[in-house]
Amino acid sequence: MKTLVVTLLLTTAALPVMAEDWTEDYRILRIGVTSSENEADRMARWEPWRAYLAETFGVEVEIYTAGSYDGIVQALAAGQIEFASLGSSAYAAAWTETEGGVRPILASQEEDGSTGYYSIIAVRCDAGYDSLDDLEGKVLAFADPDSTSGYAVPSYNLVQQGYDPSTFFSATTFSGSHEAGVQGVVNRQFDAAATNINNEVNGVPQRMVSKGMIEEGEICWIWESPEITNGPVTVRTNLPEDLIEDIKQAYLRAPEDAPEAFRAISGGDVATAKGFVEVDHDRYQWIVDMREWLKSRRRS
The missing domain is CATH 3.40.190.10 (Periplasmic binding protein-like II)
Known part of the structure; x- marks a missing residue:
C-alpha cells in the first residue's frame, strides 16, 4: 500500500x-x-x-x-x-x-x-520641418482610427494645443498601419505621420531601421505627446x-x-x-x- x-x-x-x-x-x-x-x-x-x-x-x-x-x-x-x-x-x-x-x-x-510610451509626429529629417507650425497646410497620415498613438492621442492633444487637424493640415488620411505611415513619409507620400516610440532607442521608426525598411537618419520627430499607458x-x-x-x-x-x-x-x-x-x-x-x-x- x-x-x-x-x-x-x-x-x-x-x-x-x-x-x-x-x-x-x-x-x-x-x-x-x-x-x-x-x-x-x-x-x-x-x-x-x-x-x-x-x-x-x-x-x-x-x-x-x-x-x-x-x-x-x-x-x-x-x-x-x-x-x-x-x-x-x-x-x-x-x-x-x-x-x-x-x-x-x-x-x-x-x-x-516606466509603463508608458509616446505618440510622435514623424517627418523626413531632410524636409526642413522643425516644429508643428512648419506643417501648416501639409498632409498628415494617421495610422488607424482605433490606434491610440496613431490617431486618438495626437488628435486629442493637437486640438488642445491649438492645432486642429481638420483645419490646420491641408489633408489628413489613414495609412492603415504605423509602418505604412512612416514609410509613406520616407517615400514623400505624406509630409508627416503619427506613430509611436517607447524611448529614444525603441519605437516604430527604430524597429524599421533595425529591419532594414528605412535608413538611419531618414526619420525624425517634431512633436511628442504626454505619456500614454x-x-x-x-x-x-x-x-x-x-x-x-x-x-x-x-x-x-x-x-x-x-x-x-x-x-x-x-x-x-x-x-x-x-x-x-x-x-x-x-x-x-x-x-x-x-x-x-x-x-x-x-x-x-
Whole structure:
C-alpha cells in the first residue's frame, strides 16, 4: 500500500504545472494581435510567443490577425478569440463594444520602470520641418482610427494645443498601419505621420531601421505627446478564472522562461522592456473618455 501511495504522489507531481480543468474545454486558444506592422513581420515576430504559450498550456495556440485594429476588437466581441495584445485605444474600443465584456490584466514595463510610451509626429529629417507650425497646410497620415498613438492621442492633444487637424493640415488620411505611415513619409507620400516610440532607442521608426525598411537618419520627430499607458493584454471576462490566471502567470514568467520570445514581441533588437505589471480598467478610463470626446467631435 505504501508503494502505491508513493507512486500516485510521484505521478501527480509530474503533471504539468499549468494543466487545469479549462484545458478540457479550450483545446485551442486564439490570441489577437493588432496591425502595427506588415503581416509577414508580425507573424514572424509572434511565432516564438505562440510556441511558448502552446508548450506552457499544453493546448494549441493560434495567432489571429486582421487588416485593421477594429478587426481584433470585433473578434473579441464575437468570442472568436480569447485574449489579445491591444493598444490603449483599441482596448477602450473593445471595452465599449462589449459593454465591459473584456478586461485588462497586464501591461509591459520598461527597464527604467516606466509603463508608458509616446505618440510622435514623424517627418523626413531632410524636409526642413522643425516644429508643428512648419506643417501648416501639409498632409498628415494617421495610422488607424482605433490606434491610440496613431490617431486618438495626437488628435486629442493637437486640438488642445491649438492645432486642429481638420483645419490646420491641408489633408489628413489613414495609412492603415504605423509602418505604412512612416514609410509613406520616407517615400514623400505624406509630409508627416503619427506613430509611436517607447524611448529614444525603441519605437516604430527604430524597429524599421533595425529591419532594414528605412535608413538611419531618414526619420525624425517634431512633436511628442504626454505619456500614454502601455496597451494591455486583454481577456474576455466570460473566460474561466483559472484560464485567465494561467495566461497572466505565463506572461509574468516569460522574461525568465522564454526570454527570446519575450524580446521578440517587445520590439526585437531594439526592445527595452523587462516584464509585465498588473493593471485594471481604471487605468484606461481616460482613454475611454477621450474616445467619447473624439466621437462627439465627429458627430458635430
